Amino acid sequence: MHPQFNIHSDIRQANTLPGNFYNNESVYQASKEKIFARTWQYAADASDVAEPMDTFPFILLKNYINEPLVFTRDKEGITRCLSNVCTHRGKIIVEKPGKGRMLTCGYHGRCFRLDGSFKSMPEFEQVAGFPSEQDHLSKIPMGEFSNLLFVSPEPNDSFENYFRPMIDRVGWLPLHELKFSAEHSRDYFIDAHWALYCDNYLEGFHIPFVHPALNDALDFEKYEYEIFDYCNLQLGIADEGTAYFDIPEGAPYYGQKVYAYYFFLFPNMMFNFYPWGLSLNVVQPLAVDKTKISFRTYLYNNSATPDIPTIHQTEMEDEAVVESVQIGLQSRYYKHGRFSPTMEQGVHHFHSLISQFLK
Ligand code: FES
Ligand SMILES: [Fe+2]
Known part of the structure; x- marks a missing residue:
């Protein structure tokens, strides 16, 4: 359990964050989920996925949040942000920026559409209850401002309000x-x-x-x-x-x-x-x-x-x-x-x- 910090709402009465906020490893770790996963983060430029069928993988806050994500742009020109982790055994699906009508995992051939929905998988005919909701790629909330793309895994408030x-x-x-x-x-x-x-x-x-x-x-x-x-x-x-x-x-x-x-x-x-x-x-x-x-x-x-x-x-x-x-x-x-x-x-x-x- 990390320490609690209280900042008085009246600036004339408030103390700053204490020194240990800046040195405490458990607070630093807790801030990943409590602060960074819930706020809006810069992810890419709109020009990185400007054309239909463009795919652009990235790691959200490398060395901190470390969430593998991918932007896709479909035929209709809709840009989406998806999880870039295969729902089979977890390989990264798109390894480098490119183009494609589908996302195909290079490990055992599972295919997804550009909207993240599961499309096909070899040798899975006998699997019970397959495909299910969990076999699609998760969609990540995103927003655009001034040709810049922003995402948030679990936004505490809307892009608009930020x-x-x-x-x-x-x-x-x-x-x-x-x-x-x-x-x-x-x-x-x-x-x-x-x-x-x-x-x-x-x-x-x-x-x-x-x-x-x-x-x-x-x-x-x-x-x-x-x-x-x-x-x-x-x-x-x-x-x-x-x-x-x-x-x-x-x-x-x-x-x-x-x-x-x-x-x-x-x-x-x-x-x-x-x-x-x-x-x-x-x-x-x-x-x-x-x-x-x-x-x-x-x-x-x-x-x-x-x-x-x-x-x-x-x-x-x-x-x-x-x-x-x-x-x-x-x-x-x-x-x-x-x-x-x-x-x-x-x-x-x-x-x-x-x-x-x-x-
Ligand atoms: S990990 Fe993607 S198909 Fe197996
Ligand atoms: Fe300065």
Whole structure:
């Protein structure tokens, strides 16, 4: 049994998550089912299964959830996410991206349709009560936003309820144009708990202390926060001489010089919208003190060059503080902290959700 964590709903009275949350192996393991299997996770780009009969296998949160899944697109153009584990003896069915009218297991020849239903199996004529419901491939709930595909094994709430606040605020952008740029994307690895990386992302409090270049680009006095059910937004306002969005009349924040929208979707995704495109950060737990963060860059048609040097420099500065905190939290003298009511609403929201999901 792992310890319980309670975060007071009033930020002025609340304590932060205690140090042992970030060091406890059983809490780390429990978070797989209690947090990650119940929330929405980035899985693939829509372009990975763009054509009829495309199949695209992947492992959901490799080294953590480890769920083998496959996207299929049928003749009618319907995309589905299915279990990629054969219902006979459990072999992975689709081993690499490809095309096919059916999914055929390479072990003993069991066939499934692209909607996951069982089709045929050699040498099974004498099996009683076969095929049954259990012989079909399970379907996994999925959702699409801005050419990105998301799945959730057991969602605690709808895709709509997670993504709506973001769609309402950046829906005016030409999101359908966004295309993945491998050249401008990369993975980072840090020696820290996944939630510490998120904690750091969730406040702009540290910007003047940790990020001198970013601080020059932003008007820190005008930095804003908005909190939704499973999502929150930090709004960076451009300082003199920095590029900003041309927000159309009628859209939220019209008239403000927005430098970047920083959306966090619980528990592990960051959608950073800049005038040149989107930087999606997917935080993937590897061990209690090891985390991989994929920085995926998406660009508009004819877009300006993404400002990767500033993003990389900011990331290096963030990694240094996060890894320092990971060491600090192992101290016998650190129990927990408190929140700044003006600057740490995002962190308070995140800790509150973690404590609710772990109950
Ligand atoms: S494991 Fe797939 S057919 Fe036997
Ligand atoms: Fe930072």
